[in-house]
Amino acid sequence: MASSSRFTSTRANAWSGLREEPRRSQARQITLVPAPHRPASDEDIAEGIRLHSLAMSGNREAIQQALTYFEQLRNRHPADDRVAAYFADCQSLLGSVVDDSYSMFKNAIPAIKLLDQAVENRPDDLEIRLLRAYQSFRLHEGFFRRTSTAIGDFEAILAAYDEGRLALPPKKRNQILFDLGCAYQRLGMAEQADEVWNRLLALDVGGDYTGAVERARGYFPADQETALLALTEKADLLREGVRLFEAGAAGDRGAARVAKELLKKAHETDPDDALALAYYASATALIEKDAVEPNALFGCAIRAMKALREAKEKDPENPRIRLLRAYLAYSLPEAFFHTAQTAIQDFRFVLEAYEKDPALLTKEEYARLLHHLGECYRRSTNDFEAKKIWARLAADCPDSPYCDSIPASVREEVTP
Template sequence: MGKEEQALKVEEKLAKLGRGRDSESGKADGMNGDGPAPDAGALEAAKRTAFIEQGLRLLELAETGDKAAAEKAYKLAEELRSLFPDDPLAAALYGSSHSLMGRYASEGSTMFARAIEGIEIIEGAVRRDPENIVLRKIRAQHSYRLPEAFFHRTAAAISDFQYLAAQFRAGSKEIDSGEYQRILYQLGDCYLQLGMSADAREVWDELLALNPNSPYAEAARKQLHQHLPQELLSPPEMEDIDDLLDWAIALFRQGLKGSPAAAAAAKVCLEKVHQLRPEDPAVEAYYGSALALTGRYSSNSSDMFQNAVQGLALVNSALRDWPKSPEIRLLRGYLCFSLPEPLFHLTDRAVEDFEWVREWYLTTSRRKREKVLSRAEFLDLLFSLQTAYRRLGQNEKADALTLEIETERARPAEN
């Protein structure tokens, strides 16, 4: 059963509990047509459990970029908190959903304020019940999703993931094997964000041994293979500029997949190529994208903003010079898609570029399109477009894209 189906099932349970409560309150003699009325305390406990189950499922959906789920999670958390004002779990769910709604705020200051308020609410809840595994899960995921450059919560996420992993190893029934694998992946990812490569490798070695074919193991394996030695931070001496450009683009793509070292190396190389070919729009676009990418990995928020703004300006300049380039459109689309919406308001621009490239791909010969996008990369584009639609609350467009994605997946490989 999928997460959305599970959420609907719990919604039905909540509705039944609400009808039961109304019916019970209307019986003066404590009886109903089928026998004794339910115990009020048991009914409240059941309602609390159902609310929390639904809240957790909606929150998990919301963290994937589902705006409708985020709105439902926030509304449910508000009601849960009003019904159980002294419950730490109710407070933590409210804090996390309140913070998540900041993602869709029209002002950057609102996004920051909601995140900080969420941190304070969740910290207060954990202080009241520090051994509660569900509370630690909520705080771990909340800390994990916040950008480290602004909120510095990666260390807190590490602490919670370590605690949860220890509880699983101790035999806790509140964490299943699949969830443990996700915890190991996210713990290793947190280590990498803080430059603790040896710790990340140790944790991911355990993940790979546990289930080498899981999606989390595959994601960890890719990141492990992307580690670059320090000498790659300086470009090699090359006579052929095209060779340097190809090498720089390969580094840039590794940087997109999570390697700060590759991103830094790509920026150095592309800057050199741009100096040698200042009139080449494609080179300018790649250099701008690489500049913005290095900002993403910066621990300094000023550098992050400055690099993003300068990089986007370069890509926009390149696109003005070559407006029908699918490669430059793709670069700008992914750059806009990667920037926080409340601060930059560029998701609609990403949608515009993704839709343009999608139309170009579907109406272009196989020979031409394969020079820009492989079939797997086109699928990634469709998934990104779907996520962008949901980020903007355009759920009907996102749902309509599902059929196209499934059709593309099922299409036989071209020979």
């Protein structure tokens, strides 16, 4: 969370370590609270929340820094459930960026237990409930089965808001509503998702979420879909399929669905066309990336990688095919698929082709490629090459938002 304000009543003064307790005569006496049982000070928590906010960006260095801070704070205040909850969330964030399945589960499972215990100890502490909601929401449903927990916590927070027990800024309230709808949709509860999203759209006076909700719902104009699916020429199918595939990759579920059908027809029209095969495989993987069951997720990813390898063998010098394979390899969990090296090879191939023909990539595509290539090197613990790529990103694309992903410890070193 980005704010240090509490959702619950003010705690005892952590600096004095004193708590008042009633005597039988109704008079009050001062009782010394042992140090391990004192809550952390608001100042200490505020600093931790600042670090936690940076960690939420997904930067591994920021996550480790926040985790270390809360670990030390928890050692000093082991009875503070608020500190334990933040520590657990940082631990879970670390599990989301590790590169082996053992470490992923090693971080996620203890974090789940800690957050559940914190909520059990303080069921009315809505700050802790919000931490658990998003920790559960981030975890893959197929492995952890925590989406229902996220729904329960989101609903509790919104109920407190409706009853006037919790003040939420409109921006945060709307984000919670959007994510709650996504959580319902993930479990196949379309009616509940639509109900939540309709409430969001009614409250979203600026219309900031209108497009996001339409994309999440998978809406696509029926007349346009009919016209597109009536196309028969391979060139037309490929052109429109690629256009919609790009929109689907940006989060438009309806565009992704129609893109898959168009690219399937393009591939069936000419099975020997390597580019059509590559796009069809990528579009299929895009559709299946949110599969709940691990077997479906893994099976689709394996088939897509096999098809992209086949496309690459058919047309080994095609940079677009190599870029498609690079992004699929990059998107797969390294903990299970170990495809970082494949992504590196393909990104490097495209980068060399771009140096010969700058028209190959737009400025945004070039910055995105450098960002992902640097991250691939980091995943492979090749910090030397990662720094070289980050330096190139900072020098060639200084205004790109991807520069924000450069770790703080090397940003000054690589920024000209």
